[in-house]
Amino acid sequence: MLIRKLGILLTIIYYQMLIYGFMPTTLRLKNCRMIICKVSKWYFIYSLCVTGALLLQFPYLFPPGVFSGYSYMRNNIVLQGNFIVSVTLRVVAFxxxxxxxxxxxxxxxxxxxxxxxxxxxxxxxxCRVAGLEALQKLQLQLAKILLRQLLVNNGMLLCSILIQYQLLNGAKLAQIVVRASHMLMVSTIRLGFCTVLILHNHQFEAVLLSLQALRQRVGCRSLEDFHRIATIHSEWVRLAKRAFKIFDLAIASVFASMFTVIVSILYHAVQYINQTIKSDLSGYIIGDGLVLFSIWNLVLVMNLVNRTINSCNEAGHFLRQFNDLPRLSPESQKELEYIRNNRLVYRILGCVVLNRPAFLGYMASMLNNVIILMQFDLKRNQGTSLPTVKGNT
Structure with a gap:
């Protein structure tokens, strides 16, 4: 049912989530098809061990001398506060x-x-209504989106690890490994959320393709197919709402952690630009890459959320064009009215709408926070010197 390219990408993300113990059960993958297996007690024990190991590693996320001693943030209360908030939100997401x-x-x-x-x-x-070729083209488009998300996510992860290595001067290899494992954990969570969106987006756009194909047909068979497609759409809307409700708190914590990390990255970039923290050429290049990948990743997630919601609501809007079809029963008319009025809106914790305007507002808020934090630098004693640290962020 899935083209090979999309199936391979989903398999890669599945095994990443499986390694970190984020799957409630194991799946058996065969010929790009998923089959749910019973929960293995060994996988349950393995997941608990991974959870315990990651939990025990949290104290090692703090760099040595963060509040005193030799640390690039020992004289910067803003960096210290931002770091504490970032670690706290990561614990909440965990x-x-x-x-x-x-x-x-x-x-x-x-x-x-x-x-x-x-x-x-x-x-x-x-397949019969929309056509196998049209659905395969749709899957190819979604595979490109997922591949781009995977590459950008891993590029951001690689730059983050290199920055951590330079900030710590490579002195604490164990601490770098700990930080890298937690960064990979957060990256895996983001990819899992994007995968859920991709799968729902596939079904909503497949319904839209089917409705467009049905619009060109006339006859009793087309009315029967129309009723089935409308039923499929309503079922997927209910399923999407269930999924969003189940993942609500987890996604909210991940997004809060992600926005805090981006604020930290941008503020670190300001520190290096104004020479508050010294850096070399390699640090600047890696740091610029980190800023680029971070913003790019946020934009990709924003577009994917917006595309999934719009594809669902656009299918509901397209159903209005079927009001003039003859021989529609009163039950079908009621079903059409229900689908049109039952729009998909994703609200975090039931109150914060997550869509493109909201994302743009969050990005503007991040820039405002960075500008406010820059005011602390203007008031700092120009005679205060900080140790030279290689790297940029």
Missing amino acids: VSCYSLVWLQRKRLIQIFMDFLLHWRNHWPIL
């Missing part, structure tokens, strides 16, 4: 994600089963 995996395991497995069941049942109808 706890919320792993709590979701094991406290809500049955609900997650059930939504996985419903997802696969709907996919298998609806695929023949979508």
